[in-house]
Every structure is written in C-alpha cells, then in structure tokens.
Amino acid sequence: MSNTQYWNRETSTIKQYSTPVTQQANIICISDPNDKANQKLYEGNLEGAKILAIGSQMSDFDIDLLRASNANVIFASHPNSREPLKMLLQEIPSIQWIHCRSAGIDSIASEELASSSVLMTNAKGAFSSTLAEYTMMAIAYFAKDLPRLLKQKDDRNWEKYCIEEIRGKTLGVVGYGDIGRAAAKLAKAYGMTVKALRRNPQHSQDDPICDEVYSNDKTSLHRIMSESDYILCAAPLTPESKGMFDEEAFASAKKNCVFINVGRGPIVEESALIGALKNGHLKGAALDVVAIEPLPKDSELWDLPNVLISPHNMDMTETFTQEATEFFIEENLPRFVRNELLLNPVDKVAGY
Amino acid sequence: MLSSKSSTFIQSIRNFKDLRKSVVVSRSFVHATQALQVPPTIIPSENADPAMKTYKYWNREEYARKGRYDYLIKVSPESIVKEAKILNLSDPDDEANEPLFDRLPFGASILETGTKLTDFDDILNNQQPNVVFVSPSCPMARKQLPLVLARFPTIEWVHVRSAGIDFVVSDELSQLPVTVTNAKGQFSSSLAEYAMMACSYFAKDLPRLLRQKRSKNWEKYDVEELRGKTLGIVGYGDIGRACAKLAHNYGMKIIALRRNPKLSAQDPYCSVVYGTDKKSLNQLMSESDYIVCSAPSTVETRGMVNADAFKAVKENAVFINLGRGPVIDEEALVEALKNGRLKGAALDVFSEEPLPSTNELWDLENVLISPHNMDQTATFMHEATEFFVFENLPRFICGKDLLNPVNPSLGY
Numbered sequence: 001m002s003n004t005q006y007w008n009r010e011t012s013t014i015k016q017y018s019t020p021v022t023q024q025a026n027i028i029c030i031s032d033p034n035d036k037a038n039q040k041l042y043e044g045n046l047e048g049a050k051i052l053a054i055g056s057q058m059s060d061f062d063i064d065l066l067r068a069s070n071a072n073v074i075f076a077s078h079p080n081s082r083e084p085l086k087m088l089l090q091e092i093p094s095i096q097w098i099h100c101r102s103a104g105i106d107s108i109a110s111e112e113l114a115s116s117s118v119l120m121t122n123a124k125g126a127f128s129s130t131l132a133e134y135t136m137m138a139i140a141y142f143a144k145d146l147p148r149l150l151k152q153k154d155d156r157n158w159e160k161y162c163i164e165e166i167r168g169k170t171l172g173v174v175g176y177g178d179i180g181r182a183a184a185k186l187a188k189a190y191g192m193t194v195k196a197l198r199r200n201p202q203h204s205q206d207d208p209i210c211d212e213v214y215s216n217d218k219t220s221l222h223r224i225m226s227e228s229d230y231i232l233c234a235a236p237l238t239p240e241s242k243g244m245f246d247e248e249a250f251a252s253a254k255k256n257c258v259f260i261n262v263g264r265g266p267i268v269e270e271s272a273l274i275g276a277l278k279n280g281h282l283k284g285a286a287l288d289v290v291a292i293e294p295l296p297k298d299s300e301l302w303d304l305p306n307v308l309i310s311p312h313n314m315d316m317t318e319t320f321t322q323e324a325t326e327f328f329i330e331e332n333l334p335r336f337v338r339n340e341l342l343l344n345p346v347d348k349v350a351g352y
Numbered sequence: 353m354l355s356s357k358s359s360t361f362i363q364s365i366r367n368f369k370d371l372r373k374s375v376v377v378s379r380s381f382v383h384a385t386q387a388l389q390v391p392p393t394i395i396p397s398e399n400a401d402p403a404m405k406t407y408k409y410w411n412r413e414e415y416a417r418k419g420r421y422d423y424l425i426k427v428s429p430e431s432i433v434k435e436a437k438i439l440n441l442s443d444p445d446d447e448a449n450e451p452l453f454d455r456l457p458f459g460a461s462i463l464e465t466g467t468k469l470t471d472f473d474d475i476l477n478n479q480q481p482n483v484v485f486v487s488p489s490c491p492m493a494r495k496q497l498p499l500v501l502a503r504f505p506t507i508e509w510v511h512v513r514s515a516g517i518d519f520v521v522s523d524e525l526s527q528l529p530v531t532v533t534n535a536k537g538q539f540s541s542s543l544a545e546y547a548m549m550a551c552s553y554f555a556k557d558l559p560r561l562l563r564q565k566r567s568k569n570w571e572k573y574d575v576e577e578l579r580g581k582t583l584g585i586v587g588y589g590d591i592g593r594a595c596a597k598l599a600h601n602y603g604m605k606i607i608a609l610r611r612n613p614k615l616s617a618q619d620p621y622c623s624v625v626y627g628t629d630k631k632s633l634n635q636l637m638s639e640s641d642y643i644v645c646s647a648p649s650t651v652e653t654r655g656m657v658n659a660d661a662f663k664a665v666k667e668n669a670v671f672i673n674l675g676r677g678p679v680i681d682e683e684a685l686v687e688a689l690k691n692g693r694l695k696g697a698a699l700d701v702f703s704e705e706p707l708p709s710t711n712e713l714w715d716l717e718n719v720l721i722s723p724h725n726m727d728q729t730a731t732f733m734h735e736a737t738e739f740f741v742f743e744n745l746p747r748f749i750c751g752k753d754l755l756n757p758v759n760p761s762l763g764y
Contacts, residue, residue, distance in 0.1 A: 160724065
C-alpha cells in the first residue's frame with residue numbers, strides 16, 4: 001500500500017529539489033539548545049529558513065520579537081513542549097506549521113492544539129524497523145524460553161527441553177500504522193498468521209501482509225485477543241485508545257498469550273496487566289513503554305519473572321534522533337519553503 | 353506392476369481394495385490431489401541448484417508436492433514396483449519412531465527393530481530386507497550399520513532420520529553401494545528463528561536489559577539495528593538458506609560460503625558467495641557483523657573455523673554456531689571471546705555434548721548457551737520419521753528417485 005504522503009525510512013526515496021524557494025520559514029525550536037541530535041538544525045545553513053529561537057520554557061521566548069519576525073514554523077523536540085506550544089500558538093497568529101520530532105504526539109497534544117488550524121507533521125515511519133526487530137526478539141524470547149536458557153546457564157545445567165516455533169503462530173497487531181505494519185512484515189516472513197486492528201480497516205483491505213483486519217470496537221478487540229498467540233500493541237495514545245487494554249481485554253486473551261507493548265504505556269491498564277500476568281492467564285509480557293516513565297521502583301512489574309522490561313529505548317539507536325531531525329531538515333522543510341504538500345500529516349483531533 | 357511373490361502381500365492387496373473405500377481424507381491428500389494434476393518432473397540434473405525449489409531436496413515449508421506418492425499408492429496400488437522390507441536400527445523405546453509402526457504405506461513393513469547386528473539374528477534369509485532406517489537413538493550406529501549392511505546384501509537404501517549424518521558415517525559405509533538419504537530441510541526454519549534471536553540478543557543488548565531489571569534500574573541506552581548489518585553464513589545448505597531468508601527480510605546484507613559456490617549463482621538472498629578456501633573464510637569473517645555457522649561436520653570441515661579465522665573477525669562481531677561443534681576450534685573461540693575480539697557468541701552445539709560443567713564457556717558472560725535443542729520442538733522427531741514414512745518410503749515403493757540424497761564420503 002503506497003501512500004506518497006507518508007514517509008518510511010526504508011522505502012521512501014530521497015527527493016531532489018530544483019524549484020525555487022517561494023516562502024521563508026522562520027522557525028521557533030521548542031528544544032534543548034544542547035541537544036546534539038539537533039546540531040544540524042541549530043547550525044543554520046538552511047535553504048529559505050532561519051532559526052529565530054531555541055528554548056524550552058516560556059521565559060526563553062521573546063513573544064514580541066517573534067511576532068515581529070513573522071515566526072511561522074515550530075519544531076518541537078523537547079519532552080515538555082506542551083505548555084510553551086500552547087502559549088506560542090495563542091500569542092503568535094502567524095504560525096502555520098508545527099513539526100513534532102517524534103512519532104508520538106501525545107506529549108505535546110492539548111485541546112488548544114487540537115482546535116487550532118495549524119498544520120502538524122511528525123516522524124511517522126522513522127523508528128518502525130527497529131521496533132519490528134524488537135517485536136520479533138520479544139516473541140522469540142518467550143518461544144525459545146530464553147529465561148530458562150539463562151537460568152540453566154547460571155546453574156551449568158545441560159537440560160534439553162522443547163522449544164516453540166514462531167512459524168504458524170498468530171500475531172495480532174493492535175494499531176496497524178507504520179510500526180505495526182513493519183512488525184507484521186517480519187512476522188509474515190517468519191510464517192506467522194497476522195491479524196490487525198485499526199480505526200479504518202478499509203485502508204488495509206488489500207494489504208498482502210495481514211490476513212484479517214478488524215475495526216476498533218470492543219468485540220473486535222476481544223476477538224483479536226482470543227485468536228492471537230502474540231499481541232503487539234503499536235497504537236498511539238489518544239483519548240480513544242487510553243486504557244483500552246483492560247481487565248476484560250486480558251480476560252479474553254488466548255491461553256499462553258504474550259503481550260508486547262511498543263506504543264504507549266497508558267493504553268494499557270497496568271493493574272489489569274499485572275493481574276493477568278500473576279494469575280497465569282498471560283504467559284508473559286514485553287514492555288518497552290509503561291504508564292509512568294521511568295518505571296517507579298515500587299512497581300510490581302520489576303518483580304514479575306515473566307516480564308521483559310526495557311526503558312523505552314528499543315528504537316533508540318545512536319543516530320535515530322539525529323535522523324528524525326534530518327527528516328525535518330531534508331524532507332519537510334524543503335517542501336514547506338516551496339509551498340509543497342508536507343509529509344506525515346497528523347490528525348490533531350484524532351491524536352495521531 | 354506387482355513384482356512381489358509373497359502370498360500375504362497379494363492377500364493384503366485384495367483387502368486394501370476394500371479398505372480404500374473407507375480411507376480417511378487428510379489434508380496432505382488434498383494437496384497431493386492438486387499436485388497430481390501437474391505432470392511429474394523427470395531425472396535430477398547434476399546441475400540442479402539446491403537453492404532453488406527442486407524435487408531433489410526437501411524443505412518442510414516450501415516443498416510443494418507433499419505426500420503425493422503416499423497418495424498414489426493408496427489410489428492405485430499398481431504403481432507399487434517393489435515392497436520395502438525395513439530394518440529399524442533404533443532404540444525400540446524411541447517414541448519418535450511411532451509413525452513407523454502405525455502409519456506405514458502399503459507395501460512396506462518393519463521386519464525388526466534393534467540397535468545391533470545380533471538383534472537381527474532372527475531375520476530369515478528369504479525375508480531379504482532392502483531398507484534400513486537409522487536413528488540417533490542407536491548408540492553404536494557408526495559401527496553397527498556397516499555390519500548390518502554386510503550381513504544383508506539385499507539392502508539398497510539407508511535412510512537417516514536426522515539431518516546430521518556425522519554420527520553414522522564411516523569409511524566402511526562410504527565403500528558400500530547403498531543409497532543414503534537424510535532429513536535435510538526438516539529443522540531449518542526453527543534454527544533460522546534461533547539465529548535471528550541470537551543476533552537480536554546482542555544487538556538490543558538483552559543481557560543488559562536483564563541486569564537492569566534485576567537492579568530495578570531504568571537506564572536508557574542505545575540499541576543496534578540489524579538492518580544494514582552483514583550476516584556471513586558458513587555452510588550454505590538448507591539451514592543456512594533459511595537463515596538468509598529471514599535476515600534478508602530484516603534488511604541485512606548476506607554473504608555465504610559453501611563448497612560449490614556456483615550452485616548459489618541464482619540465490620536471491622546473498623550478495624556474495626565464497627568457496628571454502630582459507631582466504632575466503634577469513635574474508636567472510638572480516639566482513640560480517642554476525643556469523644552463522646551451519647556447516648555439517650565432515651572430514652573437510654572439522655576445525656575449519658580456527659584461530660586464524662577468529663583473528664580475522666570484524667570488531668564487535670557475533671558468532672553463532674548451530675551446525676556442529678567440531679567445525680570450530682573451541683579453544684580459539686574461547687580465546688577470541690575472552691580477549692574481546694568477539695562481542696559475543698551464541699552456541700547450540702559443542703565439541704562435547706552434554707557440555708562438561710568444567711568447560712570455560714559456562715562462565716563467559718557474553719555467551720548464550722543452549723543444550724542443542726534449538727530445533728527441538730515437541731513434534732520435530734516425529735515429523736522427521738513422518739518424512740520417511742510419507743515421502744521417501746512411498747517413493748521407494750513406487751520406484752521413484754528418493755529425496756535428500758547424501759554422500760557418506762563427503763559427510764553431508
């Protein structure tokens with residue numbers, strides 16, 4: 001399914017620009033001035049564009065100066081961008097476009113943002129393949145019983161046991177966006193059956209990678225839970241998806257199901273997850289995201305033996321944030337200054 | 353054409369015609385029916401590329417015409433050319449051999465099960481066994497097999513239940529005029545899954561994740577991608593190819609090494625195929641971020657991945673062995689792990705199994721050890737026996753070419 005409006009790091013081709021610049025981009029960066037990943041952006045040398053300010057707090061921004069300089073673009077990469085963004089949108093009517101460096105926009109979303117008319121774009125498609133690799137590793141971790149292997153090694157115990165194949169099992173992907181699809185592509189290569197759940201199932205009707213697509217309602221969610229050996233949550237955090245994996249959902253899970261979350265922690269009701277892990281309904285879970293990050297030391301998740309925890313870093317390669325900034329500089333900024341359609345538009349109301 | 357003389361056989365053919373009416377239709381039946389609509393392929397060519405989908409070699413996932421001869425015998429007994437009279441050189445309690453006892457195709461029978469020549473003393477001369485089925489559960493298979501073959505010169509075919517034939521080959525066997533086949537292609541996909549897990553284990557630094565969990569430490573760190581990295585495969589057979597298929601989907605670059613590189617000229621996954629000379633091996637080691645050793649243990653490969661090869665590795669390389677322990681120089685491997693040349697290793701096979709508790713490998717932090725079980729699913733050995741029962745045995749009975757020929761003198 002090729003959609004020229006969305007960018008994918010592996011499949012999108014780099015475009016060359018030969019047409020002239022038709023509008024100047026005056027950029028406000030809600031970022032950490034010491035963030036090395038943004039170095040290329042801060043250095044300047046941007047065609048048709050100028051950096052007006054770099055900061056993360058309201059006090060960093062001289063509103064009058066910014067208004068006079070006709071600021072029209074905001075680049076948001078700071079984790080605490082929500083409040084400064086609200087203020088800037090309110091005070092500077094000339095803002096036309098906000099680019100969010102990350103894929104998830106839940107950290108900067110607000111009602112003010114949703115009701116404004118500015119264009120918003122993000123880093124969809126930048127992190128997908130790494131997360132797909134993590135997903136398959138998490139699946140294999142449980143299928144080959146890696147915890148047992150490691151324990152046996154500690155005990156110098158050479159004890160043969162049967163492993164499970166990944167081939168032939170079913171992966172249920174909840175939230176079938178770029179990340180979900182990248183994981184599904186790998187799962188298919190392994191010979192898994194893939195089922196997907198998304199808000200607009202019609203978009204995936206002809207998708208050769210998934211075998212079945214469900215829509216986003218409770219019955220479908222329970223159904224996909226009951227049919228999948230492995231569930232991957234790759235959904236964005238929106239008012240609709242918040243808490244969607246609750247007690248009922250986990251109760252419908254297939255026996256020995258493994259739950260993997262690479263989306264956002266609050267999509268899962270953590271107490272319900274912990275309950276399902278403790279009572280053995282879920283075989284295990286692999287979580288790269290949790291409700292509160294960093295995960296508080298008193299969380300039960302640390303102690304459960306059948307949980308693989310990672311500090312929201314499974315897409316964090318040495319260069320990934322740099323590449324995300326480069327996407328802004330090399331893909332969307334050249335498009336903006338030439339009045340062309342921007343890649344990765346975000347539906348501010350839907351939240352993703 | 354029926355060529356058998358025994359009256360019981362003819363009687364059972366008559367019974368069979370009644371039985372046929374009540375035969376249970378299984379899925380393989382349906383597939384076989386569909387397959388039969390295509391005319392059979394002819395004699396295997398010496399130039400057939402084992403990397404391509406050819407009838408000469410079996411791959412559990414890809415082989416298109418499963419069960420076709422088993423089906424053929426059921427619907428037209430006239431296609432039976434000869435009976436199969438089988439000596440089962442295995443442990444009688446070996447449960448994986450169950451399909452031998454309740455699902456043999458028509459025209460086949462197990463004469464006796466035993467682990468040594470003397471167990472077959474009761475076989476009368478006129479019974480003329482012509483097939484031997486040998487399992488790793490027979491402890492002295494290497495010694496016993498040539499003795500059995502010498503005692504029963506009517507034996508034409510030996511089928512080895514496993515993929516590795518190193519436990520049963522010998523000079524004596526190499527000199528005997530029997531056809532030998534094995535279970536190539538039966539275990540490949542599980543091992544490919546293990547290989548990718550092993551690569552990710554190091555790329556995402558799983559050991560660090562687990563340490564951090566134990567100390568409840570939420571500390572972000574950079575992970576590596578497999579995409580864009582190079583996987584070097586030493587021994588590019590069915591298992592090597594299954595690994596390549598997965599790695600290719602991860603976006604890895606693949607280079608391979610095999611005795612006959614020309615056979616992989618059309619391979620869709622590798623960018624380079626090397627031969628088995630020392631220079632090429634060192635070249636592969638120097639170019640790969642991850643190395644998978646899936647070569648069989650033969651006279652030529654023993655100790656092949658030696659100290660020189662380990663010295664040539666790229667910085668931070670990861671070494672994975674899922675073929676046979678003796679192919680690598682284990683001491684050289686330990687040395688390379690200790691001095692940091694290798695980032696880590698994942699080993700499913702060892703020079704001595706079970707791995708003695710005194711072996712240094714148990715202590716090295718950057719080694720993932722598994723007890724030669726990464727292809728051991730609950731059903732894998734049953735499936736290996738089923739391959740004999742549903743695929744090769746019917747072919748033998750119908751006088752067709754057998755799948756998975758191996759060369760005992762080459763060792764694979």
